[in-house]
Amino acid sequence: MTITEYNLAVDNYSDRLYRFVLKSIKDVHMAEDIVQDSFEKLWKNRENVDGTKVKSYLFTTAYHTMIDRIRKEKRSAFTEDLSLPEEGREGNYSDLSEILTEAVNKLPEIQRMVVLLRDYEGYNYQEIGELTNLSESQVKVYIYRARLFLKKYIGSIEAVA
Amino acid sequence: MKEINRTNYEAYFIDYLEGNLDEGMIDSFIAFLKANPDLKQELELYEPISLEPEKIAFSNKTELYKSNFDNEEAFDNAAIALLEGDLSANEKQEFETYLASHPEKEKQAAAFQNTILTADENIVFAHKKKLYKKAPGKTILLWTSRVAAVLVLGLVIFNLVNRNNTAVENTSQQIAEVEKAPQKTIEETPEILSENNEQVEENTPIEAPVPVEEISPKELIIEDNIVENNATSAPDELLAMRETLIVPDEMQPINASLDVEQANTSLATMYIIYPAETYDNEMLLADRVKDKLNLRKISKAGLNLIANLSDDRFEYETNDNGKVVNYTYESRLLAFSIPGKNEAGE
Numbered sequence: 384m385t386i387t388e389y390n391l392a393v394d395n396y397s398d399r400l401y402r403f404v405l406k407s408i409k410d411v412h413m414a415e416d417i418v419q420d421s422f423e424k425l426w427k428n429r430e431n432v433d434g435t436k437v438k439s440y441l442f443t444t445a446y447h448t449m450i451d452r453i454r455k456e457k458r459s460a461f462t463e464d465l466s467l468p469e470e471g472r473e474g475n476y477s478d479l480s481e482i483l484t485e486a487v488n489k490l491p492e493i494q495r496m497v498v499l500l501r502d503y504e505g506y507n508y509q510e511i512g513e514l515t516n517l518s519e520s521q522v523k524v525y526i527y528r529a530r531l532f533l534k535k536y537i538g539s540i541e542a543v544a
Numbered sequence: 545m546k547e548i549n550r551t552n553y554e555a556y557f558i559d560y561l562e563g564n565l566d567e568g569m570i571d572s573f574i575a576f577l578k579a580n581p582d583l584k585q586e587l588e589l590y591e592p593i594s595l596e597p598e599k600i601a602f603s604n605k606t607e608l609y610k611s612n613f614d615n616e617e618a619f620d621n622a623a624i625a626l627l628e629g630d631l632s633a634n635e636k637q638e639f640e641t642y643l644a645s646h647p648e649k650e651k652q653a654a655a656f657q658n659t660i661l662t663a664d665e666n667i668v669f670a671h672k673k674k675l676y677k678k679a680p681g682k683t684i685l686l687w688t689s690r691v692a693a694v695l696v697l698g699l700v701i702f703n704l705v706n707r708n709n710t711a712v713e714n715t716s717q718q719i720a721e722v723e724k725a726p727q728k729t730i731e732e733t734p735e736i737l738s739e740n741n742e743q744v745e746e747n748t749p750i751e752a753p754v755p756v757e758e759i760s761p762k763e764l765i766i767e768d769n770i771v772e773n774n775a776t777s778a779p780d781e782l783l784a785m786r787e788t789l790i791v792p793d794e795m796q797p798i799n800a801s802l803d804v805e806q807a808n809t810s811l812a813t814m815y816i817i818y819p820a821e822t823y824d825n826e827m828l829l830a831d832r833v834k835d836k837l838n839l840r841k842i843s844k845a846g847l848n849l850i851a852n853l854s855d856d857r858f859e860y861e862t863n864d865n866g867k868v869v870n871y872t873y874e875s876r877l878l879a880f881s882i883p884g885k886n887e888a889g890e
Contacts, residue, residue, distance in 0.1 A: 386679055393675045397672050401667065487661065502661035502662065526624075534655050
């Protein structure tokens with residue numbers, strides 16, 4: 384990969400990578416760290432990375448970094464659920480995207496990341512499987528479960544509202 | 545096995561008509577019929593009667609059918625598969641037909657559409673600039689240019705400081721060599737401005753309110769050597785340029801005292817005139833720098849330093865051009881001299 388290709392990758396993919404990571408882990412500073420980390424790793428490995436595979440390299444690196452951090456956090460005392468208090472909402476949810484965001488945040492991490500890869504980047508099951516080191520059928524199951532959960536969540540909120 | 549008689553014969557008859565009569569009973573059955581001809585007649589009456597089932601269909605059968613998709617799990621899977629594009633053409637057809645006939649299910653299937661996530665384009669990565677990499681050549685160029693800029697700046701400052709220092713040196717020497725001229729009165733005038741312009745051509749520091757002795761123009765002994773660019777510090781040259789002192793016949797007694805006589809008058813406005821700096825010739829900054837810092841001067845400075853350190857045991861001679869001709873070393877024990885290089889010599 385040449386320097387030009389690297390800089391082009393910064394242009395094309397840094398925003399997308401950031402969106403993916405931010406929606407996955409929700410912490411702005413950690414997301415920025417991870418994006419910078421991923422690009423550093425790409426730069427260090429530039430001899431070995433083909434110019435056409437840059438995007439998948441970036442996303443793979445980011446995914447695995449996030450998984451590692453999530454595992455580390457789980458080992459420590461607090462969990463994600465405790466740190467996010469339930470916000471009491473009143474009135475109508477007029478914004479579907481708000482509800483959807485809430486719903487996505489409630490998904491288990493891997494399901495969330497897999498769905499984000501599918502919808503944000505348009506990867507198919509095989510590609511996601513390669514990125515995440517899962518089998519295709521596993522990926523499919525995760526996506527189906529995620530969709531079911533999201534649909535039910537939206538449905539339940541709308542029923543209340 | 546009961547024996548067939550006139551009270552239980554119906555059951556046997558039905559058996560016979562259905563073809564279920566036990567084989568062992570056939571003989572006794574025939575014997576019974578012979579013995580009871582009226583019952584035999586009755587039997588013959590029954591034979592042609594049999595019921596045919598009517599061909600009646602249940603009209604609401606279609607509503608009773610259960611589809612695969614009525615199972616909730618199956619339905620959800622099918623709906624998601626439709627969304628994801630995982631259904632084959634046949635399956636898709638089947639499902640869509642089902643949905644068409646079940647409007648409430650169609651609504652539910654549509655709800656799955658809402659689960660598709662879309663990225664917010666407003667979210668951007670703020671620190672993109674940190675990520676870019678420059679080609680190594682460019683990096684080196686950048687850093688060398690930065691270093692060069694710093695050096696140039698340093699040089700310029702050094703130059704300015706140097707100039708100020710030499711000016712100060714000159715003036716201090718001037719003041720040292722001003723002799724007290726015999727005067728009628730020691731009237732202090734705070735005016736430094738004098739008729740003779742030569743005096744003014746100094747960057748004199750302000751000598752405020754210390755009273756200054758008036759210097760008459762005739763007996764001015766100020767040297768006219770106020771050439772700025774002459775960086776040589778030799779007092780010898782100044783001495784050489786001095787005019788001889790003209791002593792008047794009568795010397796007035798000098799009332800020398802260290803007392804400072806206070807001025808009667810109040811301080812007047814002092815005028816300090818800074819002459820416009822004139823340069824002999826315009827030079828480029830680079831040339832000026834070269835002038836100041838050429839190798840010869842640096843080497844001369846080095847040689848002077850060595851001479852000083854060695855308490856003048858080490859000396860060097862220069863010719864008219866300023867080139868070093870000879871290096872000599874003299875001490876109590878040893879003395880030698882080395883000719884300078886590039887001499888057209890033997």
